[in-house]
Amino acid sequence: MGAKPAIEFRNVSYRLPDGRGLLENVTMDVAPGTTVALLGKSGSGKTTLLRVVNRMHSISGGDVLVRGRSIAEQDPIALRRSIGYVIQETGLFPHFTIERNIGLVLEIEGRSRTAIAERARALLEMVGLAPRDFARRMPHELSGGQRQRVGLARALAAGQDILLMDEPFGALDPLTRAEMQDVLRRLSIESQQSGARTTVLLVTHDLDEALYLAERVVLVEDGRIAANLPAEDFLSSTIPAVQGYVRAVHRGVEARS
Amino acid sequence: MITGGGFLQQHWDEITSLTLEHLWLTGAAMLFATVISIPLGILLARKRAWAKPVLGVVNTLQTIPSLAMFGFLLPLPFIGERAARIAIVALVMYALLPIVRNTYAGISGVDATVMDVAEAVGMTSWQRLRKVELPLAMPFILAGLRTATVTCVGIATIAAAVGAGGLGEFIFRGVASVDNRLVLAGAVPAALLALAADGLLGLLEWKLRVPGTGRP
Numbered sequence: 217m218g219a220k221p222a223i224e225f226r227n228v229s230y231r232l233p234d235g236r237g238l239l240e241n242v243t244m245d246v247a248p249g250t251t252v253a254l255l256g257k258s259g260s261g262k263t264t265l266l267r268v269v270n271r272m273h274s275i276s277g278g279d280v281l282v283r284g285r286s287i288a289e290q291d292p293i294a295l296r297r298s299i300g301y302v303i304q305e306t307g308l309f310p311h312f313t314i315e316r317n318i319g320l321v322l323e324i325e326g327r328s329r330t331a332i333a334e335r336a337r338a339l340l341e342m343v344g345l346a347p348r349d350f351a352r353r354m355p356h357e358l359s360g361g362q363r364q365r366v367g368l369a370r371a372l373a374a375g376q377d378i379l380l381m382d383e384p385f386g387a388l389d390p391l392t393r394a395e396m397q398d399v400l401r402r403l404s405i406e407s408q409q410s411g412a413r414t415t416v417l418l419v420t421h422d423l424d425e426a427l428y429l430a431e432r433v434v435l436v437e438d439g440r441i442a443a444n445l446p447a448e449d450f451l452s453s454t455i456p457a458v459q460g461y462v463r464a465v466h467r468g469v470e471a472r473s
Numbered sequence: 474m475i476t477g478g479g480f481l482q483q484h485w486d487e488i489t490s491l492t493l494e495h496l497w498l499t500g501a502a503m504l505f506a507t508v509i510s511i512p513l514g515i516l517l518a519r520k521r522a523w524a525k526p527v528l529g530v531v532n533t534l535q536t537i538p539s540l541a542m543f544g545f546l547l548p549l550p551f552i553g554e555r556a557a558r559i560a561i562v563a564l565v566m567y568a569l570l571p572i573v574r575n576t577y578a579g580i581s582g583v584d585a586t587v588m589d590v591a592e593a594v595g596m597t598s599w600q601r602l603r604k605v606e607l608p609l610a611m612p613f614i615l616a617g618l619r620t621a622t623v624t625c626v627g628i629a630t631i632a633a634a635v636g637a638g639g640l641g642e643f644i645f646r647g648v649a650s651v652d653n654r655l656v657l658a659g660a661v662p663a664a665l666l667a668l669a670a671d672g673l674l675g676l677l678e679w680k681l682r683v684p685g686t687g688r689p
Binding site: 267270272292293294295296297298301303305307308309310311320321323324354356370 | 584589590591592593594595596609683684
């Protein structure tokens with residue numbers, strides 16, 4: 217890549233006030249314009265790793281660099297606005313229209329109403345929702361998949377070049393999930409082509425999703441990085457932790473073959 | 474009640490002025506109570522540890538019988554000097570609980586996921602309060618204001634006992650002179666005021682509800 221990493225974790229530790237360690241000496245780089253999947257079981261620390269990036273958790277040791285600068289030196293409000301955030305439950309504001317939800321970051325930055333409306337409509341198109349039908353609706357009038365598209369549009373609205381995604385499609389049925397994965401993959405390809413180089417850090421427990429969307433797959437176990445591999449090498453890896461994970465999620469196939 | 478028309482004509486001016494006085498006592502009390510209670514409710518939602526003791530104190534105020542409350546305020550400097558002051562302070566005491574409690578419940582009940590996102594997208598704490606917490610808690614806050622207003626309209630009738638005026642004036646006079654028409658001249662407008670306040674605030678509450686949140 218050559219360019220400096222979009223996100224760098226340097227010996228990052230995170231401990232709860234009661235002393236329990238959720239992250240231990242995590243070191244890794246996320247190259248700009250790539251998608252890195254954080255894979256691991258519940259409680260492994262993958263969500264915590266995601267949330268230290270936008271300072272939703274304050275690290276206890278080490279340093280995190282975003283766009284080459286330590287996050288400790290960056291204003292948390294400005295840092296968060298520059299990073300897209302997508303979660304499983306979408307967290308759309310129930311009292312905002314779809315358009316206003318998408319334009320949220322623009323609104324809190326004080327952009328003009330017309331600029332926000334224009335941008336929101338362009339993003340609705342981008343995630344495959346007709347603005348004429350959806351802009352004025354309320355979140356509860358949408359299906360789970362549609363809401364997730366809106367969540368994605370919101371995360372991209374202010375031109376964020378880093379996206380943090382925490383099991384974004386975890387609550388969707390398998391077919392809708394596949395559809396959303398295609399949307400994300402298409403957006404990521406489009407962004408590469410336009411030179412935007414959007415970097416995505418994706419937390420998932422779905423191995424297939426990780427392999428489909430990410431260039432690198434990182435296996436997190438007990439707050440440590442057990443493996444950090446190119447996606448194409450993951451299934452054939454000889455690292456025991458990786459083999460264990462792959463075996464555990466592919467039991468159905470194995471049992472029938 | 475054949476003489477009813479004559480009675481009304483004779484007392485119309487007084488009914489109007491006492492109704493206005495009643496409205497003024499209730500309105501002033503509600504204004505003070507709102508200015509105190511909404512920020513207090515927000516503060517308690519931020520500092521949950523304080524919620525129980527503070528709500529306990531406010532709740533105790535609520536249990537003091539209204540005549541006793543007027544009695545307690547009577548000897549106080551400044552407050553006790555004017556009947557209207559006593560009445561307004563007493564009404565504020567009763568209005569605190571429903572507003573504080575509902576503001577606290579409404580704000581602490583906002584979906585944690587929504588609040589997490591509000592913070593993670595970079596909203597300042599003021600923006601979170603103004604754009605997310607207050608609008609989502611508004612139906613609760615209004616329900617509290619509604620209960621408080623109705624309570625105040627009712628208790629304000631007793632304020633006449635310390636000479637603060639209002640529609641209670643008629644009721645007390647009517648009871649003293651065994652004149653049911655006088656009692657009704659106070660009771661009917663007071664009941665209508667309470668019903669009107671309840672209806673108007675209920676309508677506002679319904680208008681501002683947020684569909685799809687699973688909350689009223």
